[in-house]
Amino acid sequence: MQLHWKRISLVLASAWVATLLFGLMMSLPRAVNSEAHADQQLRDRAATQNLNTAQDISSAFRNVAEVMRPSVVSISTQTDVSSRARQLSPNLRQQLPPGFEQFFGNGGRRGRSMEPQPQQQGQGSGVIVRQDGYILTNNHVVEGADIVTVELSTGAKVEAEVVGTDPETDLAVVKIDRTGLQPVPFGDSEAIRVGDWVLAIGSPFGLDQTVTAGIISGKNRVQGIVDDGHGFEDFLQTDAAINPGNSGGPLVNLHGELVGINTAILSRSGTSAGIGFAIPVALARPVFESIIENGEVRRGFLGAQVADVTPEVVTEFGLKVSKGALIRGVLEGQPAANAELQPGDVILETDGRPVTTSSRLVNYIASRAPGQSVQMKINRHGEELNVTVNLQLRTEKAMAMFSPRSPWGAELEPVTPQSAKEYGYADLQGGLIVTSVSDQGIAAEAGLQAGDVIETAAGRAVESVEQLTKILAVAKQQQVPLQVVVRRGNTKMLLVIR
Structure with a gap:
């Protein structure tokens, strides 16, 4: 009888183990399916979020296009x-x-x-x-x-x-x-x-x-x-x-x-x-x-020559900074000199804006109105200083102070009643009068003389040295000779500058 109950217990135990194993086997696919379902839900949510983001961008484009129309x-x-x-x-x-x-x-x-x-x-x-x-x-x-x-x-x-x-x-x-x-x-x-x-x-x-x-x-x-x-x-x-x-x-x-x-x-x-x-x-x-x-x-004028701060410039001038705009020269009596800026100073900021290149400094100064003040942070021999510069009006005359002689070897100035009278002209309406010509240069080679009046260049009436310089630059770029109409006394002549 005792043996019989032991057999019954073994049978029951075996059945219980079999049932447990069967249950585990049946639950395994459900667990795997559950994980796959969770992953799919994550992917769906991500796709929905991405779609919403794309739709938001699309809506932004559409709204801007509509409001700008x-x-x-x-x-x-x-x-x-x-x-x-x-x-x-x-x-x-x-x-x-x-x-x-x-x-x-x-x-x-x-x-x-x-x-x-x-x-x-x-x-x-x-x-x-x-x-x-x-x-x-x-x-x-x-x-x-x-x-x-x-x-x-x-x-x-x-x-x-x-x-x-x-x-x-x-x-x-x-x-x-x-x-x-x-x-x-x-x-x-x-x-x-x-x-x-x-x-x-x-x-x-x-x-x-x-x-x-x-x-x-x-x-x-x-x-x-x-x-x-x-x-x-x-x-x-x-x-x-x-x-x-x-x-x-x-x-x-x-x-x-x-x-x-x-x-x-x-x-x-x-x-x-x-x-x-x-x-x-x-x-x-x-x-x-x-x-x-x-x-x-009307643009602001600083009155200083500036250059980029490059590794070569840092080494050459022994600068203590690696960015900014280096002052190479200062014109006497102009805003930079009046603010006591010096050659060798490096401009780091203008009105709190970083200066990374000389062109950015030039653009910023030119964007300010004459008479405005600009707050500058500069580096001078490793020491940072704050300077206030009062800008003046940028004019052709002011810019000519940087390079008073034209690039082709002649001193020119716009015709005025005084200069016309001085050179014996009674009816000049405009143009550039030649006040001197160097012995060497393309102006001398073209036959220009002091007292000549340049009336047109490349078929265009000229009123300023800057305008003539730009026309000459275009002719050089296009590799064509520049034709100028010159008045000399009572005679008009055509000269070619190469």
């Missing part, structure tokens, strides 16, 4: 080539280094015959910056135009007045006789960072209200393409697709704020290659405000 305009120009061909500056496209294109919007006619036509048309873009009809665009969009027409987002076409231009930044302000317009708010191009989203809006190839998206690819680009390489540049670089006709249009952030004016692209084909350049608002806004207030651009 009334503020973006198309600009068309008409020029009487037959009467103005000799007065216009050379086409900016011809002045650009290989690979650069301005956005002239020639409707895809690149490569066709360049024979002059009686009427030449151009196209670009612009952005409304004041509700009373003021529009910001590029200088090269409206330069030399006889008729400028603005087309609003409603389709209405209005003839515009060119209020002022600034070739040194390639900016222009035009105005239409309308009120109640929707201006775009100005953003902070200094605060924008590489990687931030931006939208480019304009009329590429005549397709108005075209919106493209991209990011800020780089900042503080200096390419030497504005005003024959003598202009002010601090470009924002973007990969937002921009093409001919976008020139003068806005580059905006996702808040719908203006951060730049689209100006040029780097391309071998003449169309977008993902490298575009926009004038930052920090540079454009002071130009716009000065044109509105003064009818021209």
Whole structure:
């Protein structure tokens, strides 16, 4: 009997173990399925979050495009080539280094015959910056135009007045006789960072209200393409697709704020290659405000020659800093000297903004109005000092103090009633009078003499030494001789400067 119960216990125990094993085996797939289900839920949540993020970005693009639409305009120009061909500056496209294109919007006619036509048309873009009809665009969009027409987002076409231009930044302000317009708010191009989203809006190839998206690819680009390489540049670089006709249009952030004016692209084909350049608002806004207030651009003048701080310069001058703008020279009696700045000083900050290159310093000074004060932090032999500089007006005469002799060996000055009388001229209306010619130089080789009056160069009337110097630079770049019309006494003659 005892043995019987032992057998029964063994049978029951075996059955219990079998039941337990069976239960474990049955529960294992459920556990695996549960883990797989949890993983799938995580993936679904991640996908939903990613989709929501993408939809948020899409909504941001859509909202900015919608709110910007009334503020973006198309600009068309008409020029009487037959009467103005000799007065216009050379086409900016011809002045650009290989690979650069301005956005002239020639409707895809690149490569066709360049024979002059009686009427030449151009196209670009612009952005409304004041509700009373003021529009910001590029200088090269409206330069030399006889008729400028603005087309609003409603389709209405209005003839515009060119209020002022600034070739040194390639900016222009035009105005239409309308009120109640929707201006775009100005953003902070200094605060924008590489990687931030931006939208480019304009009329590429005549397709108005075209919106493209991209990011800020780089900042503080200096390419030497504005005003024959003598202009002010601090470009924002973007990969937002921009093409001919976008020139003068806005580059905006996702808040719908203006951060730049689209100006040029780097391309071998003449169309977008993902490298575009926009004038930052920090540079454009002071130009716009000065044109509105003064009818021209008035810039601050420091009166100092500056250079980049490079490793070579640090070693050569024994500097204690590796960034900033080095003062190489100071003009007596000018703002820098009056503030007791010295050669060898390194400017680190202006009004709390870091100075990383000499070009950024020059741009900032030029963006300030004459009479304004600029707070500077400088390093002098390892010691940091704070200096206040009171800026003066930047004029051609002031700039000539840096290099009083022209690059081709002659002393020139704009004709005045006094100088005309001194050299025996009774009816001069303008031009540059030659006050002296060096024994050596291209001016002497061309046959220029003291007392000559240069009236035109490359078919353009000349009124300043700076203007003539730029025309000469273009001729050298294009490797063509420069033809100048010179008056000598009662005789006019054509001379060639090579």
